Amino acid sequence: MTESGTADRTRIERYEPTAIEPRWQARWAELGLHRTDLHDDRRPKFYLLTMYPYPSGDIHIGHWYIKTPTDAIARFHRMHGENVFLPIGFDAFGLPAENAAISRGINPRAWQMANIENMRRQLRMMGATFDWEAEVVTADPEYYRWNQWFFLRFLEAGLAYRATSPVDWCPNDGTLAREQVEGVDRRCWRCGAKVEKRDLAQWYLKVTKYADELLDFSGLDWPEPVKTMQTNWIGRSEGAELVFTTAPDDHQPGNDEVRIFTTRPDTLFGATFMVLAPEHPLVEKLTRPDRRAEVEAYVAQARAETEIERLSTDREKTGVALGADAINPINGERIPIWIADYVLGGYGTGAIMAVPAHDERDFAFARRFELPILRVVAAPGASAVDAMTEAYLAHAADERLVNSGPYDGMPADEGGRAIVAKLAGDGRAKATVTYRLRDWLISRQRYWGTPIPVIYCDRDGIVPVPDEDLPVRLPDEVDYRGSGENPLTRDEGFLRVDCPRCGGTARRETDTMDTFIDSSWYWYRYLSPERSSGAVDPDMVARWTPVDQYTGGAEHAVMHLLYAREFTKMMRDCGIIEQSEPFRRLFNQGQILGADGERMSKSRGNVQDPDELVERHGADTVRLFLMFMGPWDQGGPWNPTGIGGVHRFLNRVWTVTLDPHGRPAGDPAEAVADVGAAGRELRIAAHRTLHAVSADYQGLRFNTMVAKLMELTNLLMRYRGTVVADTADWDEAVRLLLLMLAPSAPHIAEELWSRRLAAAGEPWRSIHAERWPEWDAALVAARTVELPIQVNGKLRDKVELPAGLSQAEIER
């Protein structure tokens, strides 16, 4: 390289990314650079997973933002001698395809497959090293049959069940899981329509069984916000279940048990009324005849309540008295029973004891309906009888029980325990734990999903489809005219089936599964996508999982990322795998918004098409620009202003590599006084850059990684065309620069590497098969430290001192 430079300094080839990128992509495909031998156990494995895309049609720059740094991670780890597996697939079931099919009158499968074909092409343009051999497409019967198979295993294990209860219902998507209802005004996560309640028989997965286990994140390197969100979502709450009984009156005999959940058993003496959820099973029985009309009207209103604006939690409380009383188990006092929508049917026992003195909501309710408020907890010195203007919630260590009979004067905590202990004696109390987390409702009244493999027989009831009859295929030719109602419900060919037990005429379940089922295990399938004898290959799963690094958006913190953990635990409990957690390290990259700061969407017209950028600047520039924009977890509005700077940087890399001796007209080359010192400066800079860049790659800090490569390149530019460019130091710096650039800008690095090899007369070898270089620790360590001398916080002077001095020596 060094001697050839002088010969041809005036006319080096220009950097033309579009000329070199397709060539190297083809070459890598030929070489199988991306392909992973999953059976190779001589090298440490690195399972790198990126959330598989939904094939919505076109890729936008947001896909690149997720995927190209992920490819850089893959290449970085390969250069460390690891056996990296970076698979890709498509999340092909789901509503958008079905809607598109309805509006265009084409089959969702055909539409989806065309989209996938297009996305494959666009993904390849990134120059990313996805292992396409491992691809899965969830709408493929050979994939979704295993969804059905899992469902049957869960059914056998008692982890799947059918129940009728009020469910969240979206007019477009049908039923939704609880996580899929968003916001105060309760809208569908996917289509934004308002969600209502409906009573329906639906299939559930018993994920609440894992509530406690899901709270344990030990051994997982996950972002704190995601762990916090999941923890809050699971909502563990310790307290006690207390049993009240109904008092007899003229209209009913009483003595029914009403179980309530409370976190404050210490306030039991302060319970001045009781509130049931409107849907509580005892409402009907307890309602006094003269209250019936009002109660029924309230229940009906509560049922429809999601259609009414629920603008804030501090809207005025509503409720109705049933006209019956309950008996407080601790003191035998009669208190009135009300129903109110602020008590939720699905949480705890659907009933509460109301202690207005010590609960904000109960306080507001008591004020509104003029119910008594009795203080039972007070700080020392506070009056036990004064009128309260707000609920007293404080939980100070020195507060004492008052108005609580024999428990007066006890510290609140201790009093609570004593009350529970007392009532526990005759079975009227027990310490319990309640969770916010609900079982996962997986039934969807949609066509484009995995059919739930059960059959309804008049004689045998619910009959699971036998394993050998899987998959239950989704018919391709269906009539999906109309309002979007599930066409399976009128597809006779699909519906009619013989009962596997009695052989009689039976009907198939027409609901399909939540598509989050598909995404709850796809990374296990990547390990054996063709396997027909089972959903997953247990040996491969044992060897390759948990996933070492997962990358994707944070928007699924309590959806996909929670479902995935739940599903893994269910698979484990069915003996399918041994793992308990799917993803060891998680990174949530930010989201690229449109230039207007809104989510990119075709309808807003703010979508940035990457093809266009690639055509103009090349894939390497686009990749690097996305990494350079800012911290990867940050995202932000799309602003391409700086992309030229990144392109110029790559141009300079091109120039210092191919034309070290050139000097552009107009650039006053300075004479280098001391070549040795300059070379040493270059060497130190190169090794320090390597040290820092390695750490940045490891920590996924790509923006500073690129900045450091720019700095090194700028330094090389300074010595370009001087005698320094003839030194071995220069040559080494360029070599390190290319190696460090290789994971992020793989095409230009490969091109320049090959030219260097050719110039040196060495046989070609891909830069991506090179080992990541090692830095010289002596060069990285600072020889001297500049110590600022400050007086009263102001900089007065600086001294250069050798590193590693003791404090006493410095002070001297």
Next chain:
RNA sequence: GCCGAAGUGGCGGAACGGCAGACGCGGCGGACUUAAACUCCGCUGCCCGCAAGGGCGUCAGGGUUCGACUCCCUGCUUCGGCACCA
């Protein structure tokens, strides 16, 4: 309301408790060019000053420290999540 994250030049953003503003964009000036583009070089936080130099600066206010963008407290703003969870 509760939980979480974040507030640094004109802009995107850097900074183990130790020279705030790396790197890039934009801007200004210059070289090259018949000219322009490209490329290259220099300057570019704000204020005062011809200059040397000085003052002020990391949302606001307190605190810890020889020293705070960084740690602690209080408040404000923005973004994300939750939504009466007893």
